[in-house]
Amino acid sequence: SQWGEENLQALSIQEGEDVTMNCSYKTYTTVVQWYRQKSGKGPALIILIRSNEREKRSGRLRATLDTSSQSSSLSITGTLATDTAVYFCATDSVSGSFNKLTFGAGTRLAVCP
């Protein structure tokens, strides 16, 4: 899983496989966001899950959230080579401010064709 000062994790899989990435966060949040960063680009939001949702789907993406264990997961089914990227989870600060978003260390996913 990824958070804070931990080092970025790396996964390498074959195209067509399914993959799950985990994220554990340290402070209360009302929403977990998952961002994808492709090489040479800034991160971009791919899916967002709120504290009152246990699961959220968007195409081949599925996010889960367990507020009791402060953990979230992102699954990608039927991966494509174009899914190769770094994936970050992010949460808003415990103060409830929408102004500060804290990112995990990320998971570097390589999907081999």
Add this chain to the structure above:
Amino acid sequence: GGIITQTPKFLIGQEGQKLTLKCQQNFNHDTMYWYRQDSGKGLRLIYYSITENDLQKGDLSEGYDASREKKSSFSLTVTSAQKNEMAVFLCASRRDSAETLYFGSGTRLTVL
């Protein structure tokens, strides 16, 4: 749609030099951010600004200054570049009370 433009894309400086990174957004967003991304690490917040002329320190503000003279622009100054701060600097913005952050493509800093 909108875009966040960061300049320059690559910045090479000498140790001890003062260096400025610029960011412009045309989303008309209220809040803007500067993050630092070190190789193999997550994004760490340097400064953010919730409106024009507002500045808030993040977790990594020491050694940096920021300026938000206009709503659309947010600049970051490395006050004295050090070799251990070679990294990618990412600018981002979002609408006040909204959740999604929009990022620029980054400025890669190299210190010789």
